[in-house]
Amino acid sequence: MHLLSIILILLILSVWIFFGVRSLCSVKKETGRRRWLVGIGAIFAMIGALGFFGVALSATGGLNWLPESFEWPVGFANGVVSTEDHFFVVPHTPSGRVQVYDSHWKFVRGWHVDAGGGTFILRVLQGGRVEVLTARGEWRYVFELSGNLLSKEHHLSAAYSSFPKEGQSRFVPTAPWLWVFSNPIYSWLSAAAGIGLLIASGKISLKKKGGTKKHS
DSSP: OHHHHHHHHHHHHHHHHHHHHHHHHTGGGOOHHHHHHHHHHHHHHHHHHHHHHHHHHHHTTTTTTSOTTOOOOOEEEEEEEEOTTOOEEEEETTTTEEEEEOTTOOEEEEEEOOOTTSOEEEEEOGGGOEEEEESSTTEEEEEOTTSOEEEEEEOTTSOGGGSOOOSEEEEEOOOGGGGGGTOHHHHHHHHHHHHHHHHHHTSSOOSOOOOOOOOO
16 A cells, blocks of 8 residues: 555656656746746745655655655654653654654654554653554554664554643744745645746646637
């Protein structure tokens, strides 16, 4: 199932990128205001597509090859927990990742959690271990703070909704130009802005093309 989702996401993303690159290549043919509208619109559309489908690709396991040193832009996050050693453990459910930061919010490491593309919550256990409870599949993972998986089992004894939500809402320091990759909503806004500019430039027409019929 994950493989089919990954293939579908890659296909859709490829179409978006092809459309954006083709629009950029046509900028040289444009002049004046139209050139700027086409160029900026194509860039916004591609960035939005990369943000939205990149998050989806990560959530379905398509980016599991990323090293632990890779930091996914997070921005605002809910359910952030802290350990006794003053490390912040941040869930980024859109991408299916858990990321660790020190007390000064310096990124330490991150790893993927197989949550089936759904939501999950974090809880801190004794010894600095991190418990991850998923909504889809009802999985219970226990990780070391290093990202090493210690155990994986179903939490069938209780429903996901019955678990108390620990942690706080925090802002993870994130450069403004990376926010588009932190939340699918921002990605859609970027893509919508890009499409809007392309429509304003006339590159995309909302009018149906029709021909006149010749009568014999």
